[in-house]
Amino acid sequence: MVNILKFYRTIFLICIMAVVFSLGGCDATSRHKVLTTIFDGVPSQIPPEEVLEEYYANRRQAELDAAAGLVPADGETVGRHVSRHLPYTEKKCKDCHDFSSAVGLIRPPRELCFVCHRDFRDYILEPYVHGPVAVGDCSACHLPHSSENTSLLELDRNKICDKCHHEERLAAAMHDKVMSHGMACVDCHDAHYSQARYFLK
Numbered sequence: 001m002v003n004i005l006k007f008y009r010t011i012f013l014i015c016i017m018a019v020v021f022s023l024g025g026c027d028a029t030s031r032h033k034v035l036t037t038i039f040d041g042v043p044s045q046i047p048p049e050e051v052l053e054e055y056y057a058n059r060r061q062a063e064l065d066a067a068a069g070l071v072p073a074d075g076e077t078v079g080r081h082v083s084r085h086l087p088y089t090e091k092k093c094k095d096c097h098d099f100s101s102a103v104g105l106i107r108p109p110r111e112l113c114f115v116c117h118r119d120f121r122d123y124i125l126e127p128y129v130h131g132p133v134a135v136g137d138c139s140a141c142h143l144p145h146s147s148e149n150t151s152l153l154e155l156d157r158n159k160i161c162d163k164c165h166h167e168e169r170l171a172a173a174m175h176d177k178v179m180s181h182g183m184a185c186v187d188c189h190d191a192h193y194s195q196a197r198y199f200l201k
């Protein structure tokens, strides 16, 4: 009796392992087939055209970066820096740093960027100014030296808004629709300020 139980348990374990292997050891499409056969409610796969779209968008970007001399032509992309701050590349460290002071900067962090980006100081008087910009917190989105993203952004321009905005949109249906078409928030909204409400461009 005990032996029969053991036998069934072994068969059961082999079945489980077979499923696990078939899930792990194959491509996304077969894995998806196995999953949908076993379970209900597995979300449908992304249509191939969309996968290709993303692939070509990435490839186009890589080609543009290489053309701009930002990435070595051999396609080495590890730790690449897409944007560099001019005073940093020109090694004008002391334009920002005072290594003898406790903060290590010539001005408090929330004033530093305005020393050179004077236009921003004036633009803050625009009728609609974005919260973090209004208080001079440029570092909420930008890095001071260089970045793997465009415009010295800490995150990709498609992801930077997600860092803070998780709240439900009032115009949720409209946003869901445009976002599903692959638009970026900054295609419509200015990240800094605007003459129009919601910093619309």
Ligand code: HEC
Pocket: 085, 087, 088, 091, 092, 093, 094, 095, 096, 097, 105, 112, 144, 145
């Ligand atoms: C545009 C202004 C600016 C320039 C130019 C600049 N830095 Fe910085 N640096 C900053 C800011 C802002 C920080 C972040 C300070 C903080 O978060 O406390 C920083 C941080 C640092 C740090 C602390 C470690 C780190 O990476 O966060 C070092 C070290 C440093 N900088 C060295 C340099 C050197 C060397 C140069 C010149 C090649 C340079 N910086 C040029 C603004 C600048």
Ligand code: HEC
Pocket: 083, 084, 085, 086, 087, 095, 096, 112, 113, 114, 115, 116, 117, 138, 139, 142, 143, 144, 150, 151, 152
């Ligand atoms: C010492 C002067 C100086 C200071 C201080 C300074 N910047 Fe700049 N910044 C520049 C110059 C010069 C450029 C290049 C402008 C151009 O190309 O027209 C630039 C460009 C930029 C860009 C555009 C980069 C790109 O690739 O498009 C960003 C973003 C930026 N700065 C953010 C900041 C932030 C954030 C701070 C504060 C931490 C800061 N800057 C402080 C001089 C400065």
Ligand code: HEC
Pocket: 113, 114, 117, 120, 130, 132, 133, 136, 137, 138, 139, 140, 141, 142, 150, 151, 153, 157, 160, 186, 191, 192
């Ligand atoms: C909420 C995030 C956020 C904050 C805070 C922010 N920026 Fe930006 N900034 C962006 C984004 C996003 C872009 C790129 C826009 C694009 O790709 O169309 C950008 C672009 C820039 C550029 C490149 C030229 C331009 O105007 O598009 C400069 C210069 C710049 N920022 C300076 C600043 C300064 C100075 C501050 C602080 C006063 C600041 N930013 C605060 C998100 C931010």
Ligand code: HEC
Pocket: 130, 131, 132, 140, 141, 160, 161, 162, 163, 164, 165, 185, 186, 189, 190, 191, 198, 199
């Ligand atoms: C560092 C955090 C932070 C990031 C990153 C950020 N925001 Fe904001 N945003 C705020 C704060 C704080 C407010 C002010 C909230 C309020 O007044 O209720 C705000 C307000 C707004 C508003 C006005 C909302 C209203 O009801 O008036 C818009 C539009 C907006 N953000 C768009 C963006 C976009 C687009 C991006 C990406 C480029 C972005 N934000 C990135 C912090 C952020």
Ligand code: HEC
Pocket: 161, 162, 165, 168, 169, 170, 171, 172, 175, 178, 179, 183, 184, 185, 186, 187, 188, 189, 198, 200
């Ligand atoms: C196709 C253009 C477009 C894109 C892309 C877009 N928005 Fe908007 N957004 C608008 C318009 C138009 C309004 C004003 C809606 C209204 O008046 O009710 C708005 C309103 C807002 C508001 C304030 C009112 C609300 O609905 O909550 C915030 C915050 C906001 N957008 C954030 C974002 C963020 C974050 C993204 C990216 C995830 C984004 N938007 C992408 C056009 C856009």
